[in-house]
Amino acid sequence: MQNLSTIPLAVPNIGPEDIESVNVAMTDGWVSSVGPDVPAFEQAVASASGTSSAVAVASGTAALMIALRALGIGRGDLVLCPTYTFIATANAITAAGADPIFVDIDPATWAIDVNHAEQLITRLVAAGLPKPRAMIVVYPMGNPIDMTDVRVLAGRHGLRIVADAAAAIGSTFDDRPIGGLADATTFSFNGNKTITTGGGGAIVGEDYVVAAARSLATTGRLGVNYDHDRPAFNERMTNIEAALGRSQIARLESFIAAKARIRARHDHFALKHGLQVFPRHRLAQRGDWFSGVVLRPETDIRALVSVLNARGIGARLFWKPMHLQDGYAPLLRWLAHAGLSTKGAYAVADGLWQRVLPLPCSTNITDRQIDKVHAVLADALAENNSSLANVAAIA
Ligand SMILES: *Cc1c(COP(=O)(O)O)cnc(C)c1O
Numbered sequence: 001m002q003n004l005s006t007i008p009l010a011v012p013n014i015g016p017e018d019i020e021s022v023n024v025a026m027t028d029g030w031v032s033s034v035g036p037d038v039p040a041f042e043q044a045v046a047s048a049s050g051t052s053s054a055v056a057v058a059s060g061t062a063a064l065m066i067a068l069r070a071l072g073i074g075r076g077d078l079v080l081c082p083t084y085t086f087i088a089t090a091n092a093i094t095a096a097g098a099d100p101i102f103v104d105i106d107p108a109t110w111a112i113d114v115n116h117a118e119q120l121i122t123r124l125v126a127a128g129l130p131k132p133r134a135m136i137v138v139y140p141m142g143n144p145i146d147m148t149d150v151r152v153l154a155g156r157h158g159l160r161i162v163a164d165a166a167a168a169i170g171s172t173f174d175d176r177p178i179g180g181l182a183d184a185t186t187f188s189f190n191g192n193k194t195i196t197t198g199g200g201g202a203i204v205g206e207d208y209v210v211a212a213a214r215s216l217a218t219t220g221r222l223g224v225n226y227d228h229d230r231p232a233f234n235e236r237m238t239n240i241e242a243a244l245g246r247s248q249i250a251r252l253e254s255f256i257a258a259k260a261r262i263r264a265r266h267d268h269f270a271l272k273h274g275l276q277v278f279p280r281h282r283l284a285q286r287g288d289w290f291s292g293v294v295l296r297p298e299t300d301i302r303a304l305v306s307v308l309n310a311r312g313i314g315a316r317l318f319w320k321p322m323h324l325q326d327g328y329a330p331l332l333r334w335l336a337h338a339g340l341s342t343k344g345a346y347a348v349a350d351g352l353w354q355r356v357l358p359l360p361c362s363t364n365i366t367d368r369q370i371d372k373v374h375a376v377l378a379d380a381l382a383e384n385n386s387s388l389a390n391v392a393a394i395a
Contacts, residue, residue, distance in 0.1 A: 053207055217235040
């Protein structure tokens with residue numbers, strides 16, 4: 001249970017300009033999926049990504065699903081994705097009509113392990129199962145990764161690449177925006193992301209991919225009459241959401257600076273306490289959606305989180321890997337039956353996920369609040385250690 005003065009983990013930063021922007025959209029009557037803010041927001045997303053176009057959709061999940069469909073992925077296809085991700089990544093594959101093949105992560109980056117992906121492809125083919133047609137790469141905590149090995153693997157096996165950049169809007173790799181690193185790149189503007197539209201997402205990529213995605217998100221409609229050229233979806237972002245997105249993305253530089261400042265402080269705490277920090281490639285910049293600490297394997301994270309919550313710090317366990325999710329157990333059983341057992345295949349994710357502790361990182365958090373987070377955490381860690389010592393003494 002959280003007390004009233006809890007410092008939240010990640011909440012939206014809504015200012016007067018955001019309220020004014022939504023107000024104008026409402027007052028002008030542009031409340032639905034048509035209106036001036038949608039194309040303006042799309043243009044801002046494209047320019048933050050270094051692409052010429054973008055399409056705004058209803059959620060990050062919809063962005064991934066539509067990106068896959070725009071690349072021709074659908075029923076009967078297999079799509080590789082990391083097991084360590086938010087479940088939206090897997091659900092989007094399922095929603096596209098395909099099935100996910102979970103891949104372990106690289107311990108150094110927390111991103112998809114390209115070698116494991118290749119092993120799984122070989123084993124799928126050996127079992128007489130279809131070869132995956134695409135791969136979703138997640139940028140962990142909003143930090144882009146070096147895509148060289150991903151591209152080599154994709155080239156060798158004819159895979160389309162979708163980058164789940166849900167939390168990476170505005171980030172760069174090697175000083176370049178990230179929209180050109182994959183066949184399609186998707187963002188989420190859910191309430192806990194760096195900028196928010198309430199709920200929303202976007203797809204960037206080559207113009208032909210964005211055009212296909214736009215059609216798929218808008219019922220495949222051609223012009224104003226009821227002509228539709230493909231079975232499609234209604235996953236458009238509304239103009240009210242885009243109005244919020246437009247004012248939020250105008251504040252992106254200040255949010256990115258805040259995330260960097262927060263990360264620097266959490267990293268400093270971690271190093272002072274002999275803990276690991278979250279990974280970030282040396283060429284990745286302006287990401288750092290979530291930062292925090294990696295606990296020692298022996299720390300009881302559940303006990304620690306309840307102590308933090310009771311003392312007013314918003315903390316919780318982070319992503320539970322996909323291969324441990326009940327919803328995907330039937331798929332894993334079916335694959336095992338068909339010749340691809342993945343038992344014991346996810347050692348890195350298994351060893352990591354209960355050690356990842358994101359710390360409060362809302363862009364409006366104050367330095368004094370960060371001081372409090374660190375003071376409470378330092379005490380809680382010390383208590384956790386001594387209670388572990390007691391358990392060991394009793395045993
Ligand atoms: C937030 C997020 C998504 C998308 O979430 P929505 O809630 O559907 O907008 C997808 N993947 C990752 C890794 C995320 O963090």
